[in-house]
Structure formats: structure tokens, C-alpha cells
Amino acid sequence: GDSVTQMEGPVTLSEEAFLTINCTYTATGYPSLFWYVQYPGEGLQLLLKATKADDKGSNKGFEATYRKETTSFHLEKGSVQVSDSAVYFCALSDGAGGGNKLTFGTGTQLKVEL
Amino acid sequence: DTAVSQTPKYLVTQMGNDKSIKCEQNLGHDTMYWYKQDSKKFLKIMFSYNNKELIINETVPNRFSPKSPDKAHLNLHINSLELGDSAVYFCASSPRDTYYGYTFGSGTRLTVV
Numbered sequence: 115g116d117s118v119t120q121m122e123g124p125v126t127l128s129e130e131a132f133l134t135i136n137c138t139y140t141a142t143g144y145p146s147l148f149w150y151v152q153y154p155g156e157g158l159q160l161l162l163k164a165t166k167a168d169d170k171g172s173n174k175g176f177e178a179t180y181r182k183e184t185t186s187f188h189l190e191k192g193s194v195q196v197s198d199s200a201v202y203f204c205a206l207s208d209g210a211g212g213g214n215k216l217t218f219g220t221g222t223q224l225k226v227e228l
Numbered sequence: 229d230t231a232v233s234q235t236p237k238y239l240v241t242q243m244g245n246d247k248s249i250k251c252e253q254n255l256g257h258d259t260m261y262w263y264k265q266d267s268k269k270f271l272k273i274m275f276s277y278n279n280k281e282l283i284i285n286e287t288v289p290n291r292f293s294p295k296s297p298d299k300a301h302l303n304l305h306i307n308s309l310e311l312g313d314s315a316v317y318f319c320a321s322s323p324r325d326t327y328y329g330y331t332f333g334s335g336t337r338l339t340v341v
Contacts, residue, residue: 148329152269157232157318157332201269215284216330218271 116141116208120219123201127194127226135189135222137178137204145206147171147180147187148216152201161189161202194226231255234319234333241309242341249304249336251319257331258324259283260302262294265316265335277302278324309340 121136139145146165150158162171167182176191187204204219232253241247253260261284262274276284277296291307306313316337320330 150329150332157334158271158320158330159332160329163329203271215273215276217273221269221271223269 116145116206116217118204118206118217118219120202120204120222122220123223125222125224127224129196129226129228130193131226133189133191133194133198133224135202135204135224137187137189137219139185139187139204139206141185141206141208143208145208147178148205148207149176149178149187149189150203150205150218152203152221154200158203194224196226196228199224199226232319232321232331232333234317234336236336237334238337238339240339240341243309243311245309246305246307247309247338248306249317249319249338251302251304251333253300253319253321253331255321255331257321258299259322260296260299261320261322261330262302262304263318263320265318267315271318275302275304306338309338311340314338314340 117140119138148163149161151161152158162173164171164180170179178187178189201221201223203221205216207216234251259278261276263271265271274288275294279299280296293305296302316335318335319333322330
């Protein structure tokens, strides 16, 4: 079945540091890939998405590129801020008979300190 | 103007009780979902409804029963609550094509004591 593997956290960075959160996936079809962010006490918000190989999703300074050859969708940001502290989830949707189900990774907690 | 709203936000109840969580979306989406988030933040789908029809029913105890009176509402009823049911339950909705991603509610924190 479909699965998503994320690097374990927590990841602790200083403000303005470079961020990478690794994500790899296994899917039978050609999935769409997503990053969601969950701030403390809130629901998940869609951060960015990509629907086919080599697509780059970007939003609020975050980027991720759909790499079919390595089945990866790593999240990057050039300069993190304290306000980026949250839990980040990588997810895939395999529409081929998947019933619109999103399969999530385990989440990676990011803490950004001054 | 809330897109996906859940009630209640917090629910504390005793073992053995029956409780319901309500969800409503005003986005005109066709599909609604219930996800369970455990204490380690892991998210697992429980149910999915498309235009009032059940399309995903993962391995969930039959004490959990979803009900969708119309495509804008998806409620979750839980019978005979157990300690292990303590979690955050998220409702979400999406258009027919999940290219657009889900819109999540803010969650219901259920604590069974």
C-alpha cells in the first residue's frame, strides 16, 4: 500500500538557518504530493503541493520538488523564523482507486530558536 | 466564514459513555473525512464520505459510526468510549479531485477518563 516516510524530529534550528525536512514515498500510481503544517493547537493547513514529476511547489518561502526518480519530496526553506515552529507533515494522494485518501507521514516537529 | 467547523473543540467524558462530534463545511466540497491523530501526532484516516455515500471505511471499531445527512455535514458518533479513544479527531473536506488538497477543521480533543 501507499506510505510516506519522514525524518524524525524534533528538528531544532536557530533563526535564519537553512531547513531541510526529508520525505520519501511509496505509491502504486502517480500520486500528488503535499506538505501540510500544524501550528500548536490548530488543524492542518496546506503549505504546498505538486502533482507530477519535476513540479516544484512553493509557498511562504518553503519549496519542495517532486522527484520521481528518487521518490522524494523534501521540504526546504532558506531562512527559518521563530514563527515557522510547527509540525510538518508530508502526504500523498494516489487518486487511482484511492478514494481521495491522503496518506500522511508521521510528522516532523520543527523548533526555531532566537 | 469558517470553512470547516467542528464542535465541540474539547470533550472530556467517562469510559462507557456515548458521544458525538459534529462537522460542517461551507466550501461546497463533495467529499468529507474523519482522521484520528494520536498522542505522537500520527494521522490515520477513519472514514470518507462522497456526497453522503461512504467510500472509505478503514479498520475502525464498529463503536465508531459516521453519519452524513447531507454533503455539507459529517458527524461522528462513538459508543462505549474507551481510554484508547483519547485523541484529537479532525474533520476535513476536499473537492472531488484531491489535487487541491484537503481543508481541515481545527480538531476535537477527546479525553476519556
